[in-house]
Amino acid sequence: MNLVSLKTGAALVAALVLSSCAATAKQPASSDETVDALIAQMTLEEKIGQLTQFSDLGDTTGPAPNDDLQRRRLDLVTSGTVGSMLNVIGLENIRTIQDYAVNESRLGIPVLFAYDVVHGYKTIFPLPLAEAASWDLDMMEETARIAGAEAAADGLNWTFAPMIDISRDARWGRVMEGAGEDPYLGAKIAVARVRGFQGDDLSDPLTIAATAKHFAGYGFAEAGRDYNTVDVGTVTVHNIMLPPFRAAIEQAGAATVMNAFNVLNGVPATGDRALQRDLLKGKWGFEGFIVSDWGSGLEMINHGFAENERDAALKAIMAGSDMDMESYVYFNHLAELVEAGEVPIALVDDAVRRILKVKADLGLFEDPYRYIDEARAEATIMAPEHLDAARRMAERSVVLLKNDGGLLPLKQNDNIALIGALAADKDSPIGNWRAMGASDSAVSLVEGFEAAGLNFSYSEGAAVEIGDAGFPNEVIVNMDDRSGFDAAVAAARTADKVVIVLGEDGLQSGEGRSRAHLGFPGVQQELLEAVRAANENVILVVMSGRPLVLTWADENVPAIVQAWHLGSESGHALTNVLTGAYNPSGKLPMSFPRSVGQLPLYYNHLNTGRPDEIAEVFWSHYIDEKNTPLYAFGHGLSYTEFAYSGLSVTPTATGASVEVSVQNTGDVAGEEVVQLYIRDRTASVSRPVRELKGFEKIALEPGEAKSVSFTLGPDELGFYNGMGDFLVEPGTFDVFVGGSSNATLSAQFDLKAATAID
Known part of the structure; x- marks a missing residue:
C-alpha cells in the first residue's frame, strides 16, 4: 500500500482497514485497529507531531506564539508535524488547514481544532459560576450542548472546558469559570457539562470533545493570586480537589484532561507522574489524553523543576502529559530524547494512540470535513431557541440575597430610578471567556426595562470602564470621575424605588484577574452611599464574576440581587426576575465574605480544637470580624416562603x-x-x-x-x-x-x- 498516494482521511481509513490483518470483508476493523495500523506507518517525527499543538495568530492566554513557527504553520501541517491547533476561527480557515493536513501530508491525518468554549460560543450563557447558582443540572447540560453545537457548526471539535477546579477564595479571578467551593456540587456540574458537550456519540457533528481542567489544584492558588503555588494536604487533594475530575471521567467519559500551571506538593502538574500516569491513567483507568496548559512545559523551568527545555520535555512525557500546548518542548527535543534512549518509544506510542483514538471517536478519519458545513452553521449558530435557553438559564442563575420589606418585585406603576453604568452596558454581561460572543451584543438592563414597559429614568452615575489600558481584555477603572453623581442623586430623590446596578466590568474577573480588594471598583461605593442617603428604597443589583464584599450594602440597603454576568439575554432575564415574571430560585455556590481578610472562606471547614467562644480571647476567631460569611453557601431567597x-x-x-x-x-x-x-x-x-x-x-x-x-x-x-x-x-x-x-x-x-x- 502506497500511503503517499492517500489524499483524504476517508481514503486513509479505507486503506488501513483493508490492510489490517484483523479485518475481513465482513467485519471492518475497529477504531483501535485502525489507529494501531496507522501508528505502525508513522515516523518518529510524525508521532511527535501528533503530540504538538500550535496556536493560530490571534487570541492567546499566555506569551505570544513564536512568530516564525506561525508563519510556517502550513508547512508544518503539510509535513505532518502538527496534530492539533487552537484559536483557529472560521470555516474557511479551518478548511484550509484541514486541506493541507489530509491532502498534502504523507499520512493524511486530520488536525484537531480546539477553542475555549467556556459559557457559550456565539450565543453567550451566564458565567459558569452563575450557572452553578441555578443548581439546575439539566439546564446546565442543555447550555453546554448548545455551546458545543454552535462551536461544532463553526468547524471546531474540541473545547477546553469545563473548568472544574474547586476554589475557596474569591480573590482568584477564575472562580467565574468554575462551580464554586463544594466538591459534591462541583462533581455533579462537571458531569452535566461534559455530557452536554459530548452527548452520547462524539461522532455526531454537533458534539465536541470536552476537557476536564485543571488537573490538579489550580483553584487553591495561595492568596488567590493566579498561577501562584499550591500547598495543601493530601486529605484535601483527595476529598476536595479530585472528586469532580473522577466524576467527569468515570460518569461522563470526558475525552481529555488538561493539567495545571501550578505545583502541587512541590511538583509542577505537567511533570507530576503520580497525578497523571499513576493516578489518572493508572488507578482511574483514564483512556483519553492529557494536554498541557499554555506553555506549562516551559514553565517547569521557572518552577525550578526542569533544568532546561530538553529536561522539561523529558519530565513531561515521562509524567504522562500527552500533548504539548505552545511550549515546543516536544517539537524541539523529544526526538533526540527517544533516540538517546532516555524516553521509551512505547510512551510516545501510547500518547499518540490516545490522541488518534479521540480523533477516531470524533469521526475525523471517516470524514475530516464533518465539522465544516456552511448550511449547518447558518441553521445552528444563534438560533432563536438558543437565545431562549440563554434567557431561561440567566433567570435561574440570579440569586436574591436580601429583600427586606418586600421591596421586590417591582410593580408596573412604580416610578423607578435606574442608576449605574452597568445598567446600560451591553458588553459586561457577556463576561470573560466570551468565545465568539460579539462585544456590545448583550441585552442591557435598560433595554430590558424598556421592553417590559416599566416607568423609569436612567442615570449613569459613575462609569466603571473609562478607557482601554492598551492590552486586550484590560480596562481602566474610574477612580475619580464623580460628575454623574448629582444627576443620579436627583433622580433617586424623586423616585418610588431605586434600582442601582454596580459591580465589575465583564473583564475584571477571569484568568490573570485576581483582586486583593473585593469591594466595588472605583467610585461605585461612594455612588451607592450617596444614592442611599437620598432614598431608602434602594435595590442593589450586583454584576460580578465572583463574590464581592457587600457588608456595607447588607447593613444599609433593603434589597440585594446577585446578578453575575448573565450573557446574551441578560437584560430580559434580569428584568423578569426584578418584576417577578420569574420568581428567583438561585442559591449561592460560594460563600460571600464579610471581609477579604476572611479568605479563604468555605462552609465545609474542619472544626478546631477551640471552635466556641471561651473566656477572654483564647478561641479561634478574629478580634475585628465575625467568623461566619455574610451570605452562606446555598443561600438564596424567593418571593415566596x-x-x-x-x-x-x-x-x-x-x-x-x-x-x-x-x-x-x-x-x-x-x-x-x-x-x-x-x-x-x-x-x-x-x-x-x-x-x-x-x-x-x-x-x-x-x-x-x-x-x-x-x-x-x-x-x-x-x-x-x-x-x-x-x-x-x-x-x-x-x-x-x-x-x-x-x-x-x-x-x-x-x-x-x-x-x-x-
Whole structure:
C-alpha cells in the first residue's frame, strides 16, 4: 500500500482497514485497529507531531506564539508535524488547514481544532459560576450542548472546558469559570457539562470533545493570586480537589484532561507522574489524553523543576502529559530524547494512540470535513431557541440575597430610578471567556426595562470602564470621575424605588484577574452611599464574576440581587426576575465574605480544637470580624416562603434513607433547592462540620407541599484518607436539611458497620 498516494482521511481509513490483518470483508476493523495500523506507518517525527499543538495568530492566554513557527504553520501541517491547533476561527480557515493536513501530508491525518468554549460560543450563557447558582443540572447540560453545537457548526471539535477546579477564595479571578467551593456540587456540574458537550456519540457533528481542567489544584492558588503555588494536604487533594475530575471521567467519559500551571506538593502538574500516569491513567483507568496548559512545559523551568527545555520535555512525557500546548518542548527535543534512549518509544506510542483514538471517536478519519458545513452553521449558530435557553438559564442563575420589606418585585406603576453604568452596558454581561460572543451584543438592563414597559429614568452615575489600558481584555477603572453623581442623586430623590446596578466590568474577573480588594471598583461605593442617603428604597443589583464584599450594602440597603454576568439575554432575564415574571430560585455556590481578610472562606471547614467562644480571647476567631460569611453557601431567597418539616431518617444496612416535607407557604409559585448535609461526628480523619450530600430543585404552587427523598450510601458517607484510600467507617452521623448550608432541621443515625469499597 502506497500511503503517499492517500489524499483524504476517508481514503486513509479505507486503506488501513483493508490492510489490517484483523479485518475481513465482513467485519471492518475497529477504531483501535485502525489507529494501531496507522501508528505502525508513522515516523518518529510524525508521532511527535501528533503530540504538538500550535496556536493560530490571534487570541492567546499566555506569551505570544513564536512568530516564525506561525508563519510556517502550513508547512508544518503539510509535513505532518502538527496534530492539533487552537484559536483557529472560521470555516474557511479551518478548511484550509484541514486541506493541507489530509491532502498534502504523507499520512493524511486530520488536525484537531480546539477553542475555549467556556459559557457559550456565539450565543453567550451566564458565567459558569452563575450557572452553578441555578443548581439546575439539566439546564446546565442543555447550555453546554448548545455551546458545543454552535462551536461544532463553526468547524471546531474540541473545547477546553469545563473548568472544574474547586476554589475557596474569591480573590482568584477564575472562580467565574468554575462551580464554586463544594466538591459534591462541583462533581455533579462537571458531569452535566461534559455530557452536554459530548452527548452520547462524539461522532455526531454537533458534539465536541470536552476537557476536564485543571488537573490538579489550580483553584487553591495561595492568596488567590493566579498561577501562584499550591500547598495543601493530601486529605484535601483527595476529598476536595479530585472528586469532580473522577466524576467527569468515570460518569461522563470526558475525552481529555488538561493539567495545571501550578505545583502541587512541590511538583509542577505537567511533570507530576503520580497525578497523571499513576493516578489518572493508572488507578482511574483514564483512556483519553492529557494536554498541557499554555506553555506549562516551559514553565517547569521557572518552577525550578526542569533544568532546561530538553529536561522539561523529558519530565513531561515521562509524567504522562500527552500533548504539548505552545511550549515546543516536544517539537524541539523529544526526538533526540527517544533516540538517546532516555524516553521509551512505547510512551510516545501510547500518547499518540490516545490522541488518534479521540480523533477516531470524533469521526475525523471517516470524514475530516464533518465539522465544516456552511448550511449547518447558518441553521445552528444563534438560533432563536438558543437565545431562549440563554434567557431561561440567566433567570435561574440570579440569586436574591436580601429583600427586606418586600421591596421586590417591582410593580408596573412604580416610578423607578435606574442608576449605574452597568445598567446600560451591553458588553459586561457577556463576561470573560466570551468565545465568539460579539462585544456590545448583550441585552442591557435598560433595554430590558424598556421592553417590559416599566416607568423609569436612567442615570449613569459613575462609569466603571473609562478607557482601554492598551492590552486586550484590560480596562481602566474610574477612580475619580464623580460628575454623574448629582444627576443620579436627583433622580433617586424623586423616585418610588431605586434600582442601582454596580459591580465589575465583564473583564475584571477571569484568568490573570485576581483582586486583593473585593469591594466595588472605583467610585461605585461612594455612588451607592450617596444614592442611599437620598432614598431608602434602594435595590442593589450586583454584576460580578465572583463574590464581592457587600457588608456595607447588607447593613444599609433593603434589597440585594446577585446578578453575575448573565450573557446574551441578560437584560430580559434580569428584568423578569426584578418584576417577578420569574420568581428567583438561585442559591449561592460560594460563600460571600464579610471581609477579604476572611479568605479563604468555605462552609465545609474542619472544626478546631477551640471552635466556641471561651473566656477572654483564647478561641479561634478574629478580634475585628465575625467568623461566619455574610451570605452562606446555598443561600438564596424567593418571593415566596418555604417551610421544612417532618424530617425522617431511617437507617439501612449501608447508610440511611432521608425524607422531608417542603411546603410553599406564600402566595406565589416558586422553586426551592432542597439541600441535604451530613456531619460524620468521629472518624479516623477529621471530617468537615457539614458536607453537601444531596440536593433537589422542586417547583411548588402556593400552599403545595411535596415529600423529598434522599439516599445516603457508601459514596455519600465515605471519605478519602491521606493515602487516597476510600473509607466508610461506622459511627454517628448528623443530617441537616434545608434551604442553605445553615439548615437547622436535623436528625441523626448510626452506621453500624463499615462498608468495603473498591
